[in-house]
Amino acid sequence: MALSILDGVQQGIVIGDGGYLLELERRGYVDSGSEREKVGTGRGSGQFTPEVAIENPDALRGLHHEFLRAGAQVLQALTFFATREKLSRAGFGAHTESINAAAVRLAREVAGTRAMVAGSVARTQLFEREGPSAAGHVRDLLSEQIQLLKAAEVHFLILETFFHLEEMLIGLKCAATTGLPVIATMSFRPTTERCSDGYTPAECAKRMANAGAALVGANCEQEPARMLPMLRAMRVAVGDRVGIAAQPAAFRTTDQTPCFTKLGQFPDDLETIQVSRKDFREFGRQARREGIGYVGGCCGCNAVYIRALAHGVAD
Ligand SMILES: [Zn+2]
Secondary structure (H helix, E strand, C coil): CCCCHHHHHHHCCEECCCCHHHHHHHCCCCCCCCCCCCCCCCCCCCCCCCCHHHHCHHHHHHHHHHHHHHCCCEEEECCCCCCHHHHHHCCCHHHHHHHHHHHHHHHHHHHCCCCEEEEEEECCCHHHHHCHHHHHHHHHHHHHHHHHHHHCCCCEEEEEEECCHHHHHHHHHHHHCCCCCEEEEECCCCCCCCCCCCCCHHHHHHHHHHCCCCEEEEECCCCHHHHHHHHHHHHHHHCCCCEEEEECCCECCCCCCCCHHHCCCCCCCHHHHECCHHHHHHHHHHHHHCCCCEECCCCCCCHHHHHHHHHHHHC
16 A cells, blocks of 8 residues: 555556445435435435445445455545535434544445545535535535544545535635645536536646645546546646546536436436446546546446456556
C-alpha cells in the first residue's frame, strides 16, 4: 500500500473502487426512494442514504472485499449522503455519528494494510432545494461530517458528486481545516459543458485546485468515453499543478441527455443502459496514457468493472 494518496499518485496511477449505493440498492440493502417520489430531480429526500453501514454491515463489508479483490487500492467509506440533514430526511438524522463512524470502521477493517481508506463527502442537496441562501447551513453540515470522518481516521477525503461549484468550494474550505489530502470531483448535469451554477469543467478544475484540492476531476453521470474530453479540458486548465481524478458511471448516456440520472431509466431500469466492462478496460488504458492520477468507478460499477479497469491500467 502507498503511504499516502499523494505518494501513490506520484508513483503512478491509483486505482479506486466502485459505486456502493447503487450496487447495494440492487442487492436490496439501500432504498432508492422510487416507490415514493420521482427520483433524479437532484432534490430527493429519502433515497440513496447509507444507513446500510449500521443496519446491514455484513453487506457493506462484503462489497468492500469484492472491490479490494478486484484491484482497488483505495476503499471509500460509504459516507456518501451522510450529512445530518440528508439523513434526517430519510429518518436517520439521530444516527449521523454512528453511520459515519461505522462506515469508516468497516472500510478500515477490510482495508487493513492493503488499501487506503477515503471518506466520501457528497453535496447536501440544499443548493438544489433552496438555492445559494443555503450556504451557511451547508457549511455547518459539511463541516460536521468532515470532522466526523477525520475523527474516524480516514487517510484522505473524496469530495464528489457536487453539482454546484459554490457548494464544492464550501466543502473544500471545511476540508482544509483537517489537513487531510482531498480529491475533488464535480458532476455535470444536465449538460457536460457547465455545472449547475454555470462553470465549465476547466473553470471548476482551476477553482478547486486553487482551493487546495490535491486532485481535481469529475465523477458520476457520464460513461468513460463521454467523460474523457471533460478530463482533458481540466488537465489543460490546471497543467501539472495538481493531479486529475475520474470516477465515471457505467451507464450509457445520450447526446441529448448526457447524464444518466436524468434519463428515464434511472433508477429502476438501469440494467438496460449498462455499458460493457470493456469500456472500463479501455478507460484504464487511456487514463494511464494520459497521466490521470486516480481512476475508479461511480454508479453502476461493481467489482467486474473495477477488475476490468485495473486490467486496463496494467495493459
Ligand atoms: Zn455515481
